[in-house]
Amino acid sequence: MPEPIFNIERVCYRYGGKYIGLKDITMQVHSGESLAILGANGSGKSTLLKIMAGLAFPEDGSINALGKPLTQDILSGEFAGFFRSKVGFIFQEPDVQIFCPTVWDEIAFGPLQLGIEKSEVRQRVDDTLDMLGIKALKDRQPHHLSGGEKKKVAIGSVLSLNPDILLLDEPTNGLDPRTQVWLFELLEGLRKFKKTIIMATHDLSIVEDIADRVIVLSENHTIVADSKPAEVLRDKDMLLKVNIIHEHTHRHGDVVHIHSHGPFARHDEH
Amino acid sequence: MHIPDGYLSPKTCGVLYAAMAPIWYLAARKVQKILQAKQIPLLALGAAFTFVIMMLNIPIPGGSTGHMVGGVVVASVLGPWAAVISLSLALTIQALLFGDGGITTLGANCFNLAFIMPFTGYYTYLVLSAGDASQKRRWIALFVAGYIAMNMAALTTAIQLGIQPYIAHLPDGRPLYFPYQLSVTIPAMGMSHILFFGFIEAIGTAMVVSYILKINKAILYKPETNPLRPLWIGLGILIIFTPVGLLAHGSPWGEWASEELITLIGYVPEGIQRLKGLWTSIMPDYNLPGFDTPRQSAFGYIISAAIGSGLIILIIYLAGKMWKR
Amino acid sequence: MGLSNGVNIPEWLKKTGEDFCPSCAIGGGKGFIEKNIEAIASFIKDVLEPDGFADKNGLLQQIDPRARLLGVLLFMVAATLLKNALSIVLLLSLVVFIALASRVNIMVLLKRVLPALIFTLILILPTVFNFVTPGTSVVTIYKGETFYLYISKQGLEGMAVFLLRVLAMVSLLTLFLLTTGYPNVFRALQSFPIPKIFVIALSMTFRYVMVLIKIAEDSHFAKKARTIKPVTLKQSRDWLASRIWLIMERSMERAEDVYLAMTARGFDGDVKTMTVFEMKGIDYAWMGVSIFIFLLSAQL
Numbered sequence: 001m002p003e004p005i006f007n008i009e010r011v012c013y014r015y016g017g018k019y020i021g022l023k024d025i026t027m028q029v030h031s032g033e034s035l036a037i038l039g040a041n042g043s044g045k046s047t048l049l050k051i052m053a054g055l056a057f058p059e060d061g062s063i064n065a066l067g068k069p070l071t072q073d074i075l076s077g078e079f080a081g082f083f084r085s086k087v088g089f090i091f092q093e094p095d096v097q098i099f100c101p102t103v104w105d106e107i108a109f110g111p112l113q114l115g116i117e118k119s120e121v122r123q124r125v126d127d128t129l130d131m132l133g134i135k136a137l138k139d140r141q142p143h144h145l146s147g148g149e150k151k152k153v154a155i156g157s158v159l160s161l162n163p164d165i166l167l168l169d170e171p172t173n174g175l176d177p178r179t180q181v182w183l184f185e186l187l188e189g190l191r192k193f194k195k196t197i198i199m200a201t202h203d204l205s206i207v208e209d210i211a212d213r214v215i216v217l218s219e220n221h222t223i224v225a226d227s228k229p230a231e232v233l234r235d236k237d238m239l240l241k242v243n244i245i246h247e248h249t250h251r252h253g254d255v256v257h258i259h260s261h262g263p264f265a266r267h268d269e270h
Numbered sequence: 271m272h273i274p275d276g277y278l279s280p281k282t283c284g285v286l287y288a289a290m291a292p293i294w295y296l297a298a299r300k301v302q303k304i305l306q307a308k309q310i311p312l313l314a315l316g317a318a319f320t321f322v323i324m325m326l327n328i329p330i331p332g333g334s335t336g337h338m339v340g341g342v343v344v345a346s347v348l349g350p351w352a353a354v355i356s357l358s359l360a361l362t363i364q365a366l367l368f369g370d371g372g373i374t375t376l377g378a379n380c381f382n383l384a385f386i387m388p389f390t391g392y393y394t395y396l397v398l399s400a401g402d403a404s405q406k407r408r409w410i411a412l413f414v415a416g417y418i419a420m421n422m423a424a425l426t427t428a429i430q431l432g433i434q435p436y437i438a439h440l441p442d443g444r445p446l447y448f449p450y451q452l453s454v455t456i457p458a459m460g461m462s463h464i465l466f467f468g469f470i471e472a473i474g475t476a477m478v479v480s481y482i483l484k485i486n487k488a489i490l491y492k493p494e495t496n497p498l499r500p501l502w503i504g505l506g507i508l509i510i511f512t513p514v515g516l517l518a519h520g521s522p523w524g525e526w527a528s529e530e531l532i533t534l535i536g537y538v539p540e541g542i543q544r545l546k547g548l549w550t551s552i553m554p555d556y557n558l559p560g561f562d563t564p565r566q567s568a569f570g571y572i573i574s575a576a577i578g579s580g581l582i583i584l585i586i587y588l589a590g591k592m593w594k595r
Numbered sequence: 596m597g598l599s600n601g602v603n604i605p606e607w608l609k610k611t612g613e614d615f616c617p618s619c620a621i622g623g624g625k626g627f628i629e630k631n632i633e634a635i636a637s638f639i640k641d642v643l644e645p646d647g648f649a650d651k652n653g654l655l656q657q658i659d660p661r662a663r664l665l666g667v668l669l670f671m672v673a674a675t676l677l678k679n680a681l682s683i684v685l686l687l688s689l690v691v692f693i694a695l696a697s698r699v700n701i702m703v704l705l706k707r708v709l710p711a712l713i714f715t716l717i718l719i720l721p722t723v724f725n726f727v728t729p730g731t732s733v734v735t736i737y738k739g740e741t742f743y744l745y746i747s748k749q750g751l752e753g754m755a756v757f758l759l760r761v762l763a764m765v766s767l768l769t770l771f772l773l774t775t776g777y778p779n780v781f782r783a784l785q786s787f788p789i790p791k792i793f794v795i796a797l798s799m800t801f802r803y804v805m806v807l808i809k810i811a812e813d814s815h816f817a818k819k820a821r822t823i824k825p826v827t828l829k830q831s832r833d834w835l836a837s838r839i840w841l842i843m844e845r846s847m848e849r850a851e852d853v854y855l856a857m858t859a860r861g862f863d864g865d866v867k868t869m870t871v872f873e874m875k876g877i878d879y880a881w882m883g884v885s886i887f888i889f890l891l892s893a894q895l
Contacts, residue, residue, distance in 0.1 A: 274711055274714075274715070274761060274764075274765065275671065275675075275761065275764035275765060275768065276674070276675065276715075276757070276760040276761035276763075276764045276765070277761070279675070280672065280675045280676055283675070298790070298792075310792060310795060310796050310799065310854075310857075311799065311849070311850040311851075311853035311854045311857065312847075312850040312854070313796055314795075314796045314797075314799035314800045314803060314850070314853075315799075315800075315803055315846035315847065315849055315850040315853070316846065316850075317796070317800040318799075318800045318801075318802075318803035318804045318806075318807050318846060319807060319842055319843050319846040321800065321804045321807075322804060322807045322808055322811055322842055323839055323842070325631070325634050325635065325638060325808075325811075326631050326634075326811065326835070326839070327627040327630045327631050327634070328627065328832075328835065329626070329627045329828055329831045329832065329835070330828075331828060335627040335630060343839075347843065347847075355796075359793075359796055359797055359800050360800065362797060363797060363800055363801055363804070366780060366784075366797075367772070367777060367780060367801065368641065368772075369707070369765070369768050369769050369772055372764070372768075373668065373671060373768055374671055374672065374675055374764070440678065442749075444728065444749055444752075444753050445753065446678055446756065446757075447757070447760075448757075449719055449722045449727070449728075449753060449757065450722075450727075473832070477832050477833070477835065477836040478836050478839045478840065478843075480836075481833075481836035481837060481839075481840050482840055482843070485840060486844070489843070489844070489847060572891065574890075574894075575887050575890035575891040575894065576887055578886070578887075578890045579883050579884075579886035579887035579889075579890055580883065582886050583879055583882055583883045583886065587874075587879060
């Protein structure tokens with residue numbers, strides 16, 4: 001097997017040096033994988049993503065990315081430009097990410113930094129707008145767009161750099177069902193072309209659609225499962241324990257019963 | 271820019287708290303009239319916003335960075351009166367929850383940063399951008415407003431610090447609180463703010479407010495019919511108090527006689543004197559009869575303080591009992 | 596090549612493992628982005644972890660937060676009133692005693708106080724020399740025909756008084772903060788003669804600082820994640836302006852929401868709170884001591 005693009009070993013992280021964020025995380029990610037990091041709110045999945053993006057640094061343990069140890073030092077040197085152009089990060093909230101006066105400028109920002117020729121930049125931006133279906137918005141101010149449109153702009157602003165690795169934090173949050181489906185198709189398309197996709201989510205229902213591997217973080221901030229989506233979804237006890245699905249009581253006609261529920265669950269049999 | 275605890279004499283702290291009281295009262299009244307019940311969340315969020323931008327570094331030429339206060343930014347969004355309250359809230363949180371700035375000096379810090387700053391900045395901007403100003407003129411107006419506001423706040427700070435040696439010293443003239451005189455504090459504060467901090471505030475104000483103007487003008491504060499009228503009153507007051515006025519009066523720079531200063535702020539110590547008189551009438555001369563030698567009189571001090579605190583506690587206790595019923 | 600719903604992946608995006616930028620290098624050193632991220636992180640740390648003495652079962656912790664705050668304020672006023680080094684030293688030893696009785700680690704207290712102390716020390720160091728404070732020479736540094744430089748006794752004394760006072764006052768406030776959790780600070784304030792609405796606004800401010808600071812932090816992370824080359828000063832400023840705008844827009848939106856939520860819960864601008872002032876023996880004792888110290892220092 002080729003060298004993993006992320007090699008994370010015994011990583012620990014604390015918020016403010018006190019509250020545990022991650023505990024003893026060991027995992028590898030290989031090129032071309034499509035990985036979902038599943039966990040309840042506060043399980044540390046966003047932090048894990050930030051550590052992979054070189055935005056937060058572990059207190060203990062080590063992380064290697066693209067063959068180099070990811071430290072604060074190396075990311076203020078020459079490696080930083082390379083790393084940041086290879087690793088795209090899409091934040092949960094598009095607003096924090098987009099800052100240019102128009103949608104067009106926002107998407108052109110990355111390629112312009114890359115030093116690509118002007119004509120090619122123009123081509124790239126047009127392609128990206130096309131792919132996202134937001135060509136009509138190109139001269140608009142991003143602030144005035146709807147949530148779904150903003151998300152598309154944020155995704156476009158990262159994709160226009162053509163990163164090999166895409167990190168997404170709660171990508172479906174706040175998206176209407178149609179935009180969600182669109183996003184799944186986009187990610188599926190990117191997966192075909194060997195992009196590595198890593199996303200953090202608490203939404204069990206999307207995992208099978210977009211990932212071929214799932215890592216589950218417990219509320220104790222450790223990895224409790226790492227396998228194929230179907231297998232993870234089958235393990236109801238584990239999912240209950242990590243608080244991704246919940247038990248509830250309800251009635252079907254005269255029958256009252258308790259059973260577990262994920263956001264996706266449907267049940268016909270009582 | 272925040273004056274820490276222990277730098278100002280109790281008198282100065284008291285005077286500045288007293289000076290802020292009517293300003294806060296008036297601000298609360300004005301804001302209530304303009305914003306009605308929406309005021310609390312708006313002022314609190316305005317304060318939270320101020321608090322956050324005070325934490326951010328702003329890049330300036332030469333690769334260095336600095337913090338801005340944001341007084342003029344807040345004033346241009348909430349109006350100067352609401353800015354007084356929002357900035358005061360932010361300063362209070364800084365002092366009381368994070369120990370940043372002083373508690374006894376909070377009145378002084380609010381006076382400089384939450385009153386002088388938003389008002390001078392806001393009205394400077396109004397004057398310079400009066401009429402149908404172009405985008406460029408607005409940018410310049412904001413820049414100048416930020417610059418002047420920061421420097422005015424620095425000046426009042428320098429004055430508060432610099433008068434300490436005159437108004438609070440030992441019998442032999444040695445200062446008890448901030449030791450440098452106006453001849454030192456004004457140039458020192460002046461230099462650092464004219465050359466550095468003033469520019470940070472200027473750049474910060476211009477870049478943020480002109481961005482708001484570009485994106486969404488509606489969020490900015492719209493003044494009532496004749497916004498410049500209070501300015502003339504304010505200017506009048508400033509002319510009276512400004513050191514330039516004092517200079518014209520004939521005193522050399524920074525070498526004001528302490529009598530002059532005492533006459534300037536004399537009315538308040540008098541008030542304190544009266545309060546002191548009230549206390550002496552309860553505990554004659556802080557002392558008990560029969561304690562005449564120094565050691566005895568020290569002992570007398572302790573006893574009279576003990577009796578005094580005992581009395582106060584008794585009153586609190588009884589009052590507490592009565593309120594509780 | 597399109598997918599079912601027409602997600603059309605352009606040719607350049609299909610290439611993986613190429614397309615990097617050899618000229619891309621971010622200069623070393625800390626830019627304002629890194630500085631801000633650090634400032635925000637240390638602030639969040641301060642809020643999350645207030646050094647944890649509030650839960651200890653010590654002297655100050657047992658005193659009602661209202662009496663605690665009032666007492667500390669009286670001590671602070673006492674510190675401003677004192678005029679000689681000896682009396683301030685006595686007050687300081689009392690502060691140390693209170694800290695120990697409240698099980699506060701003196702080193703932690705000192706660490707918190709140190710920045711203010713060092714700042715003050717540097718600021719007033721020149722006053723020990725004769726060109727600021729002439730008097731009796733203690734240490735002669737240079738004595739020439741026309742130029743005489745020495746450290747004066749009076750200068751040293753003045754510096755000692757000033758430094759000790761700052762130390763005492765900052766320690767007192769820090770001691771209060773170390774032993775009092777944030778909710779209790781606000782509870783204490785409610786019984787002070789300041790308008791209730793101000794106290795509510797204060798606690799609201801504090802709460803929303805945390806919300807806004809998260810936006811600020813994520814914005815900086817997002818910028819960092821997208822920065823592959825040094826940017827110009829103007830670009831940096833434009834970016835920062837847009838972020839400050841974002842934080843402001845969020846605060847205004849949220850203010851509106853909070854107002855609506857408050858109205859929905861029956862708030863009409865008039866604050867009604869429930870504060871029953873109930874002091875225990877220890878509270879009276881504490882108040883007694885602090886009033887005593889205050890009165891004593893008012894006479895000295």
